[in-house]
Amino acid sequence: MRYSKVGFLFFPNFLDHIESQESEIEANRLLMAVARYGVDGVEPLNLTEQQEAAFRLIRKQIDAQKKRYKERAWKKSISRDDDEQYSPELTPM
Numbered sequence: 001m002r003y004s005k006v007g008f009l010f011f012p013n014f015l016d017h018i019e020s021q022e023s024e025i026e027a028n029r030l031l032m033a034v035a036r037y038g039v040d041g042v043e044p045l046n047l048t049e050q051q052e053a054a055f056r057l058i059r060k061q062i063d064a065q066k067k068r069y070k071e072r073a074w075k076k077s078i079s080r081d082d083d084e085q086y087s088p089e090l091t092p093m
Contacts, residue, residue, distance in 0.1 A: 008038035008062050017054035030054060038062050 014034060021027040030051045033044035037059060047055060 008065055010034075010038075011061060014058050014061075017058060020054070021050065026051060034058050034062075 018027050018031050018034070021030055026048065030047070033047060033051070033055055036042045037044065037055075044051075044055060
């Protein structure tokens, strides 16, 4: 499922977590997990403990971004003069 906002901010600390992985393969696996979650909201499976710990920290930031985006979209919809009803809880994010 794609969201109305397809994308997310990639912060420098994400790269720090990815580069801290033990191998390039593990780093790539974590990078893909972050990208899939940021764009599609898909939770990764079968991460190592180190990858899972890093992913949990990154996921918090991505979730906060999505929440801020929904709140801004909600405020913009309230300020419109049209009769369209909008609820951030009903919009996939």
